[in-house]
Amino acid sequence: MNTQAEILWVDDEIDSLRSQILFLKNKGYEVTALSNGYDALELLKEKEVDVVLLDESMPGLTGLETLTRIKEIRPLLPVVMITKNEAENIMEDALGAQITDYLIKPVNPNQVLLSLKKIMDGKRLISEKTTIAYQQDFRNLFMALSNNPDHEGWKELYKRLVYWELEMGKSDSEEMMEVLQTQKAEANKDFFKYISKNYANWIKDSKTAPLLSHNLFAEKIAPNLQQGKPTFLVVVDNLRFDHWKAIQPIISDSFRVTEEDLYYSLLPTATQYCRNAIFAGMLPADIEKYFPLEWKNDDEEGGKNLYEEKFLRNQLKHLKLDGLKTQYIKITNNDDAKVMEDNIHNCLNNDLTVVVYNFVDMLSHARTEMEVLKELAGDEVSYRSLVVSWFEHSPLYRALKKVAEKGIQVLLTTDHGSVRVKTPSKCVGDRTTTTNLRYKHGRNLQFEDRDVLAFRDPKLAGLPKPNVSSAFIFAKEDIFLCYPNNYNHFVNYYRNTFQHGGISLEEMIVPVVRMESK
Template sequence: MSTIQGEILWVDDEIDSLKSQIIFLKNKGYSVTPLTNGHDALELLKEKDIDVVLLDESMPGLTGLETLARIKEMQPNLPVVMVTKNEAENIMEEAIGSQITDYLIKPVNPNQVLLSLKKIMDGKRLVAEKTTIAYQQDFRNLFMALSSNPNYEEWKELYRKLVYWELEISKSDSDGMMEVLQTQKAEANTEFFKYVAKNYANWAQGKGETPLFSHQLIKEKVAPKLEKGRPTFLVVIDNLRFDQWKSIQPIIQESFKTVEEDLFYSILPTATQYSRNALFAGMMPVDIEAKFPNEWKNDDEEGGKNLHEATFLDAQLKRLKLDHLKWQYLKITNNDDGKSLEDNIHNYLSNDLTVIVYNFVDMLSHARTEMEVLKELAGDEVSYRSLTVSWFEHSPLYRALKKIAEKNIQVIITTDHGTQRVKTPSKCVGDRHTTTNLRYKHGRNLQYEEKDVLAFRDPRLAGLPRPNVSSTFIFAKEDIFLCYPNNYNYYVNYYRNTFQHGGISLEEMLVPIVRLESK
């Protein structure tokens, strides 16, 4: 006996005239229940599981729109297709506003109905199958690329592809394929760590060819695009991964067009205090400490670590001979700041450059480790991206940008570093001055598993200050997090599967820089 393709409820007061269409659908494997009015349809829906409702608009008693409203109250996610002679625009708009899934005009061709049902019922399955086949075809290419000793540009391309497939497979709901992809991504991170470990000291000291790093970003990607009299908004969304950017891109592209999208390499540690200060100062941290000894604070020193970004940026703009531009720096750390940005956004159009540091994603990822609710909401990459999308869509930042989207402006969106979901604990021992971060540490007499980290016994080789003569910096690889032996099991369980940053992974180091213009 053949499997039923789906349970269809067709409601039309002239149902007898649709017999041929109903027979056609039955021959295609669908079970069709015909009814002549809305009341009977609502009663049936209480008793029977239906996959799709085909609903006429012009019916005596309960109209199609009234029936639709009741159906949506009962089963908000049940797909409803309006089938009607009525082409009046207001009826169509009202039906679409009431979340119909499709709209067909009578007389309907049986194939038209079949196509609509296939689109609704088979859509997800067909997408999943197509995605699976396409990923399987590309899997070997990705494997070959991984095996061929990629350079820093090729690593960017590889990561782009992995993110592309991650987003496609998560849409198609294919758990098996997602598992394969996650394995491939883990292999990529293993190789990426080896690549960074081998080259980072030379990069940090500017030896040979180097990727675009945090401290070169404004000089290379922002400064050449600044123009006197044309407002530029540089938005630094703290902790924004490339996959999160790709998730919010469709929203922002409703108001702006993407004219350039690239990835750059965050410096180590992939942590705000280092990477964001480097971005604004245009220098590696060891040079910031030398030039700004009063403003730079090491991890183990008292005082805020990111209080002088505007001072650092001012000095960099002067070095780049851009101090003739009118610019302003804003930091958004809570919703009140965000509301103020939204209310005053037009005032910033008189600036040539407005820098907005938005701390939301960073607060989210840190809060996620502290708050059980967020642990539930952001338990994996898919839900973490979903939470980011939900925030951005309703954020004062997006509302502010929409307000000025009609103006001749450009928006540059970037970040300081990404974040990694940690799964594998590694023991680390240090004295009481050792830093508390889970993905990187520095201190004296550190003891750690050598295979799990990249270590710099002389931090200056990594472009980092040396807090004291015996300081060592270590950076965790892949999905490792560093735990002290005291209360080891408690901390392992507490932090496993939380999002952390500071270490070496594709997700933390390869981050977006995107330029948008008004449409």
């Protein structure tokens, strides 16, 4: 019989447990039996075991004292505490010292076996269950793709793909993750066709369109604003839907989600276009028309998002909400973030506090520039993990927790997402052509037609037209646009980095969430 695991059982009445130990051995477990904590610690210095079964009430070195020393020697070793005492403080001490499970005496053999299986087989069982469930849903997803989904259908399909991506991330099934990634790639191929066919119509006739960036504030934010109710609108740049779902369990400690939705980011899925559109409540072409001094095209000098507060106040006036006490805060570095955290209580005097937070966008760009971040965020799972780690320890989350008990409302959203690029495509332009890897605009652009959605007339996409011969192109799926000069160097440098500006589910379908204090 194959050994299931190495078990160390420590109990001062070990002789009375011989039948239980024999039961475990018959189930394939190797069991070492010891009668005191001192011997257990000596053994653990010399030998690897998989689980410790530890009696709480022992003379000499108690179970809790033994537990503390075990964790010093082997911090990750699972320990099951077995106790006669149901006293709450003992359980709190044991849980605080990171026990994996606990059992109350008298224990029967099947209780012990169940606990061991939960510890040893938990991940495998979760993986198997997830794999079976995904296999069952695989055909449903395939059918949904085949049924020409509309914009609501694409949102639902993307939600399901993200759900399975997060579930697969909890298990170690590389094969099924590959199947899922292939299905996601197929979905992005069809999504590109869908956007290519419909986007110009959305811009021309808003009745046919989903909720887009320039209507987000009027439709999702404004109806929830009222005098005397402190509301925080938090716009985290480049926050994808899977990022939101990964940080949701953290933020749910302090806030209750009352509405979760997705909306479509405008093209190009880049900050200067999408975020200005959110705050102005206008398409980029209209912003240029009504704010010619404030709008900057890609090829012009100066910051491209310097007038968001001006655009916001103009939109509030247009929506007859300019009577609200409003404050706009932009966070572009850690010093800004600390100032906001220290002064967050002052924001409770506002009806609306807008916080624009640039961390995730900086992370994706820094990841391209820094080798260490390329290592840390080399794939979807690690990139998501990095975003979660940032959020959990961020001044933003600490600030929100500080005021969570004050009966506030938080509206969390983003301007666009990002996609991991893998496939290069050659593109040629003149000196004024933009450098972005997922979209370009300029004169005399030459490109592979099959790799992009092109707008020879930018007005059809609701975009400014810097000069008579300007055109916009948007890369599809996981493509990144490279110039022929030094081609191989740039292909190797940018492949597998996270970029935005083009057309993919990850870039275009993004979260907008409403939360209330618990």
